[in-house]
Amino acid sequence: MTHPMQEAAAGIEVFDPxxxxxxxxxxxxxxxxxxxxxEGPVWMHEDGAVLWSDIPNDRMLRWSEADGMSVWRTGVEFTNGHTRDLGGDLLHCSHGQRAIVRTRVSAGGVRAGTPDEIVVDRYLGKRLNSPNDIVVKRDGTIWFTDPPxxxxxxHEGHKAEREQPANFVFRFDPSSGVLDAMTDAAQEPNGLAFSPDESLLYVSDTSAAMRSDGSGHHRLMVFEVRGGALANARVFAEVAPGLPDGFRLDAQGWIYTSSLDSVQVYHPDGSLLGKIRVPxxxxxxxxxxxxxxxxxxAASSSLYRITLRTEGIQRP
Known part of the structure; x- marks a missing residue:
């Protein structure tokens, strides 16, 4: 059995008891x-492993306690975010294919040579921008962000002209094959996650990354989920330093978001509870x-882990 490389030189700042x-x-x-x-770590409970993307190197990596780190796949068309669907299959956001892609997973994990399937790659007949991050709702619908x-x-895909008129958050219904644009309220939507009861959808806007004129944002937004629509968009938190790229929630609804120097932890009331410093x-x-x-x-060149006294939302 392999062990972690080292205890990282980082501390935990608690701002709220x-x-x-x-x-x-x-x-x-x-x-x-x-x-x-x-980018895009995803837990594979079948073999106790984490898969994640090394986007510029066009590969996916794997780590487990038993095997340590290895290259899981190469030539993956610049996958970014990943999640599991209700059947346990692996869903990828593919920059290179400008698509959501599925890898079938059996009880024993992913079989070598398993071909991928394109789930969706067009909206109203036009190619998607470059799907970035993805979550699956309890009703089986697939929600993803589509910035450029x-x-x-x-560097992280294939340079191309955009075909979509905006940067949407999309919802895809596998049962009907219908893709709906839910909102373009975030200038450049990036990460996304539902609250535990799925009454709220959080979306990060990282438009400051590509806009040097000061018009971009580095914030988390939140929407009310009302049936098949999103309503009452508002700014939940301005995240600094850096950008709130990907994030996840725990079972009590706390938000754990990426930033330049840490994982920042927010309460649903908007309070910044503290920071888990990452080097x-x-x-x-x-x-x-x-x-x-x-x-x-997933941070720059490395993968880190911290065990907390909480339970994350993990589907399936």
Missing amino acids: RLAPIVAGARLEKLCTGARWS YGIASN EKVGNLTFGGAQRDQLYI
Whole structure:
């Protein structure tokens, strides 16, 4: 069995006493390194592993306690975010294919050579921009963001002209095959996640990343979910330093978001509860482990882990 590389040189800042029992005794571990830009971690409970993207290197990596780090796949068309659908299959946001892609997963995990399937790649007959992050609702619908980062250059995709008139948050219904544009309220939507009861949808707007004129944002937005629509968009939090790229929620509705120097923890009332300092720029994160209490953090070249006294929302 392999062990974490080292205990990372980072601390935990508690700004609100409500956070203290959640992080009591917690320490950040650096599990492995060697990527160019780490993104989109997803927990694979079948074999106790984390998969994540190394986007510029056009590959996916894997880490487990038993095997350590390995290259899981290469030539993956610049996948970014990942999640599991209700049947346990793996869904990818593909910059290169400008599509949502599915990998079938059996009880024993993903079989070698399993072909991928394009789930959706067009809206109203036009190609998507470059799907970025993805979640699945309890009703089976697939929600994803579609900013232009993967077509802006050849660094994380294939440079191309956009065909969509805006940067939408989309909802795809696998049962009907219908793709709906839900909102373009975020200038450049990036991460997204539902509250535990799915009455709220949080979306990050990272438009400051590509706009040097000061018109961009680095914030979390929140929407009310009303049946098949989103309503009452508002700014939930301005996240600094850096950008709120990917994020996830725990079972009590707390938001754990990436930023330049840490994982920032927010209460649903908007309070910044504290920061889990990380010595690299945080790109995305996910909860995993048998108890769903391990937060896996994809940051720059490395993968980190911290065990918290909470339970993440993990589907399936």
